Amino acid sequence: MATDATPARHVSAAVLVMATTTAALLAACAAPRAPDLAIFLERRATCDHLRGEVPDPPDPQRLRDVERGIADYCTGTDAQLAALRQRYRDDPVVTKQLAQFEDRVEP
Amino acid sequence: MSTAQATAAPAAAGTAPLTAPPPPREPSGRAWVARFPTSASVADCAQPFRANLSAFIAAMGAAGASVNIAATLRPPQRAYLMHWCWSIVKQKVDPRSIPPLDGVAIAWAHVDGQGGYDPIASLAAAQEMVEAYGMQALNVAPALQSNHISGTAVDMAISWSGTLSIARRDGLVVHIASQPCTGMNPELKAVGATYGVLKFVGGASDMPHWSADGH
Numbered sequence: 001m002a003t004d005a006t007p008a009r010h011v012s013a014a015v016l017v018m019a020t021t022t023a024a025l026l027a028a029c030a031a032p033r034a035p036d037l038a039i040f041l042e043r044r045a046t047c048d049h050l051r052g053e054v055p056d057p058p059d060p061q062r063l064r065d066v067e068r069g070i071a072d073y074c075t076g077t078d079a080q081l082a083a084l085r086q087r088y089r090d091d092p093v094v095t096k097q098l099a100q101f102e103d104r105v106e107p
Numbered sequence: 108m109s110t111a112q113a114t115a116a117p118a119a120a121g122t123a124p125l126t127a128p129p130p131p132r133e134p135s136g137r138a139w140v141a142r143f144p145t146s147a148s149v150a151d152c153a154q155p156f157r158a159n160l161s162a163f164i165a166a167m168g169a170a171g172a173s174v175n176i177a178a179t180l181r182p183p184q185r186a187y188l189m190h191w192c193w194s195i196v197k198q199k200v201d202p203r204s205i206p207p208l209d210g211v212a213i214a215w216a217h218v219d220g221q222g223g224y225d226p227i228a229s230l231a232a233a234q235e236m237v238e239a240y241g242m243q244a245l246n247v248a249p250a251l252q253s254n255h256i257s258g259t260a261v262d263m264a265i266s267w268s269g270t271l272s273i274a275r276r277d278g279l280v281v282h283i284a285s286q287p288c289t290g291m292n293p294e295l296k297a298v299g300a301t302y303g304v305l306k307f308v309g310g311a312s313d314m315p316h317w318s319a320d321g322h
Contacts, residue, residue, distance in 0.1 A: 052253025
């Protein structure tokens, strides 16, 4: 007599749990995560500083240094800014802090 | 030409224009890149930063330090040109939508033989400028505002050997025997602060940078 305790039922349930978990993880990865506010403010401020440091050509060494800094401090900050604005939309103090940044500086 | 930036506002019917018509705009392209270069002169900085920086550099020179200035004022016109050519190429900004800037008679929107908007020529000219500025690999829009653009920042390489005996603004001489013997030395940063010349607060992410407010 087949019951809920049969191996086939166990496998089906396990597959269902795995599929559900995987789907939840994928959804979490797809949505931009709001970073820590203090870290973001410092990182984006440095990013914005470096955006003003692009040298006149030809200065390949300085340009490389600036590009390296930009890769470290700017990458992904547009999405993080949007996520933070959403998270803190009801907080006027943080909203004002975030308003100083341009919406889009990345391609 | 159908672009807002290239079209003079029409005078009211029956009245003479109050101002002279704007000069003709020159199409964007490589020729613009050599214009509005970054200065390496302290004299181009804004006051009181100019006087503060001059005094700090003089103190370093008197103490035997080597100071090599790479950049002071970055003209706003240069920032405008860099920002918008990059934005056209990397963010696909419509060249017809770019706001004008006083003193930069550039036509971002090119026209074809029939006088219509030519998006391909406009993009190609912006791409020329991006390449001439060396910004092909740049992954963010160059800033439109900064302390360099305001004339309140300097990029300078500083070095010395041995102990640096340097006067603070109040005349007290500080003997710096610590490492490194560069602008990243914490004791030199403290001396600079007495002159109102502050080392960049972002640490090693911009080693040659000093400014009026540390940014």
